[in-house]
Amino acid sequence: MDKTLLEALVRRAGLQKALAEFPDDVAAAAAQAETISEKLNAPADPRAEPWPPMKAGEGL
Amino acid sequence: MNAEVAADLHWLSVTDAAHAIAHRQLSPIELMQALLQRIDRLDPKLNAFIQLHADAALAAAQAAETEIMAGRPRGPLHGVPVGIKDIIDVAGLPTTCHSKVLENNIATSDAVVVTRLRAAGAIVLGKLSTHEFAIGGPSFDLPWPPARNPWNRDHHPGGSSSGSGSGVAAGLFPMALGSDTGGSVRNPASCCGIVGMKPSYGLVSRRGVFPLSFTLDHVGPMTRTVADNALMLEAIAGHDPLDPGSAAARAGRYTSKIDRGVRDLRVGFVRHFHEIDTPADPEVSAGLQRVARSLQMLGAEVHDITLPSLGEFGAVNRAILQSEAWSVHARWLSRQPENYGKLARRRLMAGAFYGAGDYVNAQRRRKEMIAAVEAVLRDYDVLLCASSMDPACRIDDPIEVERTYPRQARTPFNVTGHPALAMMAGLSKSGLPLSVQFVGRYFDEATVYQVARAWEQSAGMDKKHPPIG
Numbered sequence: 001m002d003k004t005l006l007e008a009l010v011r012r013a014g015l016q017k018a019l020a021e022f023p024d025d026v027a028a029a030a031a032q033a034e035t036i037s038e039k040l041n042a043p044a045d046p047r048a049e050p051w052p053p054m055k056a057g058e059g060l
Numbered sequence: 061m062n063a064e065v066a067a068d069l070h071w072l073s074v075t076d077a078a079h080a081i082a083h084r085q086l087s088p089i090e091l092m093q094a095l096l097q098r099i100d101r102l103d104p105k106l107n108a109f110i111q112l113h114a115d116a117a118l119a120a121a122q123a124a125e126t127e128i129m130a131g132r133p134r135g136p137l138h139g140v141p142v143g144i145k146d147i148i149d150v151a152g153l154p155t156t157c158h159s160k161v162l163e164n165n166i167a168t169s170d171a172v173v174v175t176r177l178r179a180a181g182a183i184v185l186g187k188l189s190t191h192e193f194a195i196g197g198p199s200f201d202l203p204w205p206p207a208r209n210p211w212n213r214d215h216h217p218g219g220s221s222s223g224s225g226s227g228v229a230a231g232l233f234p235m236a237l238g239s240d241t242g243g244s245v246r247n248p249a250s251c252c253g254i255v256g257m258k259p260s261y262g263l264v265s266r267r268g269v270f271p272l273s274f275t276l277d278h279v280g281p282m283t284r285t286v287a288d289n290a291l292m293l294e295a296i297a298g299h300d301p302l303d304p305g306s307a308a309a310r311a312g313r314y315t316s317k318i319d320r321g322v323r324d325l326r327v328g329f330v331r332h333f334h335e336i337d338t339p340a341d342p343e344v345s346a347g348l349q350r351v352a353r354s355l356q357m358l359g360a361e362v363h364d365i366t367l368p369s370l371g372e373f374g375a376v377n378r379a380i381l382q383s384e385a386w387s388v389h390a391r392w393l394s395r396q397p398e399n400y401g402k403l404a405r406r407r408l409m410a411g412a413f414y415g416a417g418d419y420v421n422a423q424r425r426r427k428e429m430i431a432a433v434e435a436v437l438r439d440y441d442v443l444l445c446a447s448s449m450d451p452a453c454r455i456d457d458p459i460e461v462e463r464t465y466p467r468q469a470r471t472p473f474n475v476t477g478h479p480a481l482a483m484m485a486g487l488s489k490s491g492l493p494l495s496v497q498f499v500g501r502y503f504d505e506a507t508v509y510q511v512a513r514a515w516e517q518s519a520g521m522d523k524k525h526p527p528i529g
Contacts, residue, residue: 001413013412014394018405022397028406033382033413039375043424050423051430052275 069094070231074288081139088139092121108227112186120183138181143236146187149268160399171268180295188223196404210526216455218251220244225252241272243470245280246482251452253484253493261477262307265300273384276474285522286513290314322514323359328440333469337370340449347485347494377471379422386411443499447482451492
């Protein structure tokens with residue numbers, strides 16, 4: 001992941017302390033997410049709903 | 061109770077122990093004392109416990125004996141000891157999640173599963189090792205050491221319910237609770253050669269269990285035999301109106317048809333998981349083939365079937381798991397990252413780097429994957445597939461742990477929520493357990509147990525114990 005993007009995401013996530021103390025771990029975490037994200041396929045149908053569906057009036 | 065059984069109380073099954081106690085052939089105090097002595101001798105080598113609650117367990121055994129002698133049996137598990145994974149609340153005991161972050165977190169009440177086990181008469185022995193927050197392990201940089209595999213203490217017992225798997229396999233206790241978000245009941249069951257069930261999503265309450273990933277978390281029983289597992293599930297299953305994920309489905313009688321055999325059942329063999337998607341160790345492949353052939357010999361129809369690839373199941377599981385886990389841990393990771401072990405820190409922080417689209421797309425693909433598995437289960441009673449692609453690796457070899465950890469076929473059924481059971485398929489040449497997994501229709505755990513029991517009995521899997529103590 002590009003360093004500028006990484007630092008921006010770290011700031012947004014509030015992980016500045018982690019980046020200062022454990023830079024290798026932050027980099028590894030970002031790399032994991034990037035790898036998984038590349039492997040994810042969007043559904044072929046753009047109208048496909050996510051799971052679980054919202055169901056008003058049930059449960060709580 | 062004959063002398064031979066009395067000398068081997070630690071290998072007594074839940075079913076036999078409960079029966080003997082109920083019929084006054086075995087004192088729950090005698091059983092508890094035998095197990096406490098074994099724990100005292102072996103746990104320093106296995107690290108299954110984070111906190112042993114010996115005095116309270118012995119007192120509860122004395123109370124159980126009094127109740128039974130007075131003709132007041134409490135339930136089907138009366139007097140039988142149980143271990144609890146340390147992400148599950150037991151009133152008055154710490155729920156540390158094996159982490160420095162929660163080192164002093166004392167639970168004020170029992171989780172619903174613990175309440176149900178106590179109502180059935182089970183006795184809580186203590187809290188068991190886990191991977192940190194059920195995700196970071198095996199780790200050597202935490203306040204407690206990781207659990208070890210009783211088949212070979214240099215090897216990983218699997219995780220994250222490591223202490224549960226290690227302790228049940230070693231005969232420290234006959235049953236334990238685990239939790240399973242990406243395979244954490246079934247992985248230690250596979251590595252330690254015991255029986256681990258991840259029930260249908262929503263069948264067992266998660267209330268009082270520290271969350272890893274809300275839509276993937278399951279609580280499940282871990283035992284040495286299939287019948288014990290079914291009995292334990294009967295005790296803990298059932299609707300909980302205060303768990304938002306709890307299913308309206310009624311708890312079943314999971315022991316009811318356990319001995320019916322498999323004649324005329326249709327079994328779908330997901331061969332591509334271990335032959336194409338993630339090629340398995342040859343001994344694992346041979347073990348799976350043996351199971352398939354054995355079920356055929358017993359009268360089942362076995363046919364190859366196809367599901368989405370393990371790679372895609374894994375990506376969907378990981379994106380959902382890490383995104384949801386991040387929402388739980390963001391504040392602590394921001395303020396006290398030094399209090400996490402390295403593995404948990406890396407795996408949990410990953411959730412900060414997904415986009416909203418990743419999470420939603422993963423949940424949308426999840427729905428399609430559920431439909432794919434459901435379509436197959438319209439034609440088949442049970443699926444047969446790999447659990448772990450390798451025997452347990454050495455625990456002190458981080459490269460091998462990292463290589464083998466994702467080589468598994470358990471995450472698909474966290475994604476879909478179908479019941480899935482892992483158990484022993486044999487032993488490798490090096491004496492480590494090989495594993496198999498059976499998967500069923502939603503809330504049809506009874507048929508999964510039926511098939512698992514048939515395999516267990518035909519191969520004598522319940523007679524194999526690790527060479528320890």
